[in-house]
Amino acid sequence: MPLLTRITGPRDLDRLSPEELDELAGEIRGFLVDAVSKTGGHLGPNLGVVELTIALHRVFDSPKDKVLFDTGHQSYVHKLLTGRQDFERLRAKGGISGYPSRAESDHDVIENSHASTVLGWADGLAKANEVRGKDDHVVAVIGDGALTGGMAWEALNNIAAAKDRPLVIVVNDNERSYAPTIGGLANHLATLRTTDGYERFLARGKDILERTPVVGRPLYETLHGAKKGLKDFIAPQGMFEDLGLKYVGPIDGHDIEALESALQRAKRFGGPVIVHCLTEKGRGYKPAEEDEADHFHGIGPIHPDTGLPIAAGGMDWTSVFGEEMVKLGHEREDIVAITAAMLQPVGLAKFAKAFPDRVYDVGIAEQHAAVSAAGLATGGLHPVFAVYATFLNRAFDQLLMDVALHKCGVTFVLDRAGVTGTDGASHNGMWDMSILQCVPTVRIAAPRDADQVRLQLREAVEVDDAPTVVRYSKGAVGPAVKAVGTVGGMDVLREAGSDRPDVLLVSVGALAPMCLEIAGLLDKQGITTTVVDPRWVKPVDEAMAPLAEKHRVVVTVEDNSRAGGVGSAIAQALRDAGVDVPLRDFGIPPRFLDHASRKEIMAEIGLTAPDIARQVTGLVAKLDGRYERDTAAAVESVEPARD
Ligand SMILES: Cc1ncc(C[n+]2csc(CCOP(=O)(O)OP(=O)(O)O)c2C)c(N)n1
Ligand SMILES: CC(=O)[C@@H](O)[C@H](O)COP(=O)(O)O
């Protein structure tokens, strides 16, 4: 019977022998490859923390002790050891989340998948324990990549100041974010890695010697003295110790015994202590180990034996951007690119290959990316910062106060805008067109197809005195949607065919095909509709108000939060212009969305053609003063939302 099936909670690990623990690690690796190759997910990061997570749960007593994960994408092993072994529907609707989830388990604390927050959480929890007189342990697992985020250092600055406040920081150092982790910190970790394990030597020696006190004690003192000498001699004083943090390491992150020994020492230390663990992303699965791109950081379904993707990827938004960037790079030598540790995922790999000296990976440091972009622009260049829409939240103040306030020509390209779905609540790109509404001078483009991405990216990089934003969805790019005319700077996608059309339907970005479908459904109700794509959704086009005035109702549809989104901005513009036409805005409800597929979530929140057509039908019926009965009948006659 597989050992893994006997593990229903962390305490079941205590009964296993060292040999069984190694056997369990092997079983877990096999389980991860088998399960995640079917569902997709973060295979590489989790293969790298098998032994580490086993050791953590043997040394600490979760959930009394808090075991915290930064970003949380590497918490699958933690889930397996804390009673969750059904990975059939990993990241799918109704299945387990790909990140810690309080609804799933008391062992889970941080659900936020935005990096570099774990040390802040740990600092707060440790302070709470101190105030409440609790002796629970707080253990924070942070990757070398997440350690490049500014918030990690804000927390470390606080943690290091409290020398008597116990807190265990486990640095999961696999030398990679997606690609190899960049920066001075990564170089410093490399220095610590090369100090030939004097801590490891001591840790192992101390535990063995302590078990034989008679002989061991004097011998240990000698060793300890030797260690001091050894350390001064062979290991530079680590930055962490200079900060006032006890440093233990480097520890082989795949040696359970060594890990437990180091973690036991850290547990007893009584103050803030860093355990520096050396791990390998993708360990134990050859296709991942040999993958130079990102060691299978995040994958879709693959053939387990070869690691090759099952679904062939078509043309996606990211590739369209990436290819146009290369063309722009050839045409304009002032264009440079910035990524926050996601060169490949945001589509800048080709640009980096063509222009290696004009691309900057700043680490997981979006705030720094935005401020350094202001510097680059002030220095005469035009930076393009490509980042997932949800991670731009991190750099809001820098976009506002460094880029916009100083009139810097910086282009922010937001990938994964709108509902992404399977990565859970914190990954949907649903806030950018809300938070940016209040930024003076910023211009926001929402391209509807590949041609518009190319065109609007070019329009954006032409602006040299204000921030520009180009935002598009995740995954395959939809069909080209041609304009049939223009009004002001807006594209008309469908004429109403009436002198007094009923509905002005404002289609934002990638939802254009759905908006044309809505217009078709309204047609069947005898409702005439003009469909426009503003292209640049901020500022609201000056032609919007006079165009709205020619219609009976305005409907806006956006893949962004309804709260303060494009619909709100247009409503405000109509009010400011004295245009009194009712407006109904459709978007993502301002709440956190549980993980599911994009399609499932869009249906759940009513962002589908039938749902919207049904509501607009009812709206127009009410405008006509038709009886509720008629309205209900008209509404029901719209085709039900396809499942
Ligand atoms: C603020 C933020 N920016 C970017 C990301 C995307 N991201 C997820 S995991 C990851 C790399 C993390 O590297 P590391 O912390 O070393 O963990 P590892 O995957 O190596 O275990 C990145 C950049 C994120 N989750 N949050
Ligand atoms: C954990 C994290 O933030 C990333 O790995 C993210 O999951 C990637 O998302 P995509 O799969 O959409 O690139």
Ligand SMILES: [Mg+2]
């Ligand atoms: Mg890493």
